[in-house]
Amino acid sequence: MDGLTAAESRELDQRLQKRQVKEFMSVFGNLVDNCFTACVDDFTSKALSGRESGCISRCVLKSMSTQTRLGERFGELNAAMTAEMQRR
Amino acid sequence: MFGLGRPQPTSAEKIAAVENELKVVAEMHSRMVKICTLKCIDKTYREGDLSKGESVCLDRCAAKFFETHQKISDQLQKETQARGGGGFGM
Numbered sequence: 001m002d003g004l005t006a007a008e009s010r011e012l013d014q015r016l017q018k019r020q021v022k023e024f025m026s027v028f029g030n031l032v033d034n035c036f037t038a039c040v041d042d043f044t045s046k047a048l049s050g051r052e053s054g055c056i057s058r059c060v061l062k063s064m065s066t067q068t069r070l071g072e073r074f075g076e077l078n079a080a081m082t083a084e085m086q087r088r
Numbered sequence: 089m090f091g092l093g094r095p096q097p098t099s100a101e102k103i104a105a106v107e108n109e110l111k112v113v114a115e116m117h118s119r120m121v122k123i124c125t126l127k128c129i130d131k132t133y134r135e136g137d138l139s140k141g142e143s144v145c146l147d148r149c150a151a152k153f154f155e156t157h158q159k160i161s162d163q164l165q166k167e168t169q170a171r172g173g174g175g176f177g178m
Binding site for chain 1: 113143
């Protein structure tokens with residue numbers, strides 16, 4: 001594939017930015033769903049209990065660490081896979 | 089490749105091709121995170137840090153996920169060809 005012109009590059013960047021925003025919203029949504037499901041199970045009250053609150057905080061921290069770590073592994077593995085496919 | 093008699097890809101096509109490839113990669117990443125979290129992370133969230141065990145599990149999960157992807161890709165290709173290339177219409 002030929003390279004992209006400056007205008008095409010700009011268009012691509014715009015699309016990618018839009019995609020990144022969508023991606024973030026999706027990650028955020030999954031985080032809420034995941035941590036809520038894991039941590040919240042006491043419906044004797046409308047307000048989050050201290051236990052539930054603490055759990056959610058830890059869930060967020062752990063989820064972010066997980067994203068970071070898997071992001072690194074994914075990058076390495078994807079690069080290796082791409083290289084292997086080109087070699088074949 | 090001289091593209092004789094073959095139309096060059098339009099601007100829109102070139103941009104769409106790059107965007108699509110990134111989409112495919114991003115989707116794979118997202119699926120991997122979901123599944124490896126499910127398989128490796130302690131759902132009680134007693135700690136905010138990843139334990140050593142969880143960390144190692146995540147690394148191995150990612151590696152196996154990719155190996156599985158490749159294995160299935162290869163096998164699917166082989167099977168599809170063996171069945172006369174019909175199958176999935178690939």
